[in-house]
Amino acid sequence: MIERLHTAEKMSKIVKHNGVAYLCGQVGEGDTVTAQTIEMLSRVDALLAEAGSSRKQILQAIIWLADINDVAEMNAVWNAWMPKGFAPARACGEAKLGRPELKVEVIITAAYED
Structure with missing residues (x-):
């Protein structure tokens, strides 16, 4: 079974399937990379908790920077x-x-636990 949470026309914030939660891309607000990263990871924490997961269960992270020098x-x-x-x-x-x-x-x- 596939479960989709917070689904809108173009995407779902969380898609759960076979013990794996897929989160949509997360960003943060602020003027610096530090501020944006802190808020972004706070949003990740909230979505992971909603999916029944946590930081310790992250399998993969793909990070994009506007400037790799950051x-x-x-x-x-x-x-x-x-x-x-x-x-x-x-x-x-x-x-x-x-x-x-x-x-x-x-x-x-x-990963998440049922």
Whole structure:
């Protein structure tokens, strides 16, 4: 069974199937990469909790930065947020994001328990 949560015309915020939760891309508000990353990861926490998952169950993270030179700043927040020993498979690259003010976006795939 596939379960879709917060479904709108173009996407669902969470799609759950066979013990895996797929989150739509998350961004944050703020003027800096640090501020946006903190808020973005807070939104990830809320969606993971709603899906019955947590940071420790993240399988994969795909992170997009508007400027790859901001990777160290983003990583400082990410590393403090991610529990030690639970790092997921991860990719990080540079991309033009959906709005000019956005500096970072993450796509999360995580396991959940029924």
